Amino acid sequence: MSCDERLVQLSALLDGELRAAEVAELTTHLAVCPDCARRLAELGRLRAALADAVPEEEISAAFLARIEAALNAATPAPASAQVLPFVPRRRPDLRAFVLGAVAAAAAAMLLFTSMKPPKNIIDLAAVHDASLRGGAIGLGKSAGPTDMPGIPGFELASAHRDIVAGHAAEVLAYTAPQGSITLCIWKANGEPAHTPREGNYRGTNIMYWNNGREEYWVAGSLPMQTIEAFGQLVRSGQS
Amino acid sequence: MTGENRTERFRALALPELGYLHRMARALTRNRQEAEDLAQETMLRGLRYFDSYRGENFRAWMAAIMRNLHRDRPAGATMAMDDHDMVQLHDNDPDPEHYLAASDTAVRLRGLVAALPERLQQVLVLREFGDLSYAQIATTLAVPIGTVMSRLAHARDALRAAWLEAEPAAPRNKP
16 A cells, blocks of 8 residues: 555544554554654644634624524414313333433423523623533533532432533432422622522523522422422522 | 424534534634524524434534535625634733734634635534544535545645645644
């Protein structure tokens, strides 16, 4: 194989797409061929320069808001009245719970990403942009709420990292006999502290506050009193 | 499925990929405004055709949409390069001269990428900025993996040669 014919191999080596035998054979060749070794080094430097030329960036709050607005505008309005079908009560099982937790997280995502937040939320989101550095866009398993105390009457069922309204957030799903609650936490990053505020969006009650270190959002389809009680339990664990 | 549920599903899949789409758009367009327009059009086109999504790699699916949109744009749609703002100042870049030098290099490199033949440019952008595997790129472009490997190698080598030619300060290895 000529050196020009090895160009494809050099490129694939950079991407880790060669088989082990091919890597071994190419490595042997590189040890005795300065032209190919130089070409590989230059390709490596080119790759680094390309990464600098179009660097990874966190999505700005303004652009995210623009995308959200465009998606919302492209979505048909919901029917004004809807009769929900009767669903017989069943004994909860693990599968149903997991599905419920996922649905709750999805509802929270919908809530946070589709509602039109007050202007101060948008402004604060811009401040939060800095917290997204370091590949926070990627989803992953949470390291776990190591400093999150247990919430009496609620069981922590799952925890994962997700993007909520542009923030890299810990998403914690709690369950109780009366239903489930989703708690989202992201770093305040200088966002000013504020006392609890409440709202309702499409049947989901929410309570949110900022303790100066993190922003907390509690969401669930349970009565607001239950959401408030849950929120107060979380807050009492912070003091 | 209601329109809202459909949008919610799309949003859950698409928003985590927005960073990659935005980066690919910046690489393709060389202009931030143009890049954001392209990324937004891709999101809207993706939502419109979401019913045809069959569960393949979602980023690759969206990348194919972006590729088609970019390819179908009128020639005049690519604006003049005005993209010093597309270069981020790294935390460890202490002085303006360093920033400007890095910015000039970045502008020049993006110009070289833009000058590549389309079939080479596409595969390079999907790999370097979309972080797609060879198999995913093959799916996106509907070509064999061998073609992806060959095009990518030639794109890189053409870019390497042009970069060394255009950039006197570009690092070279002495044989």
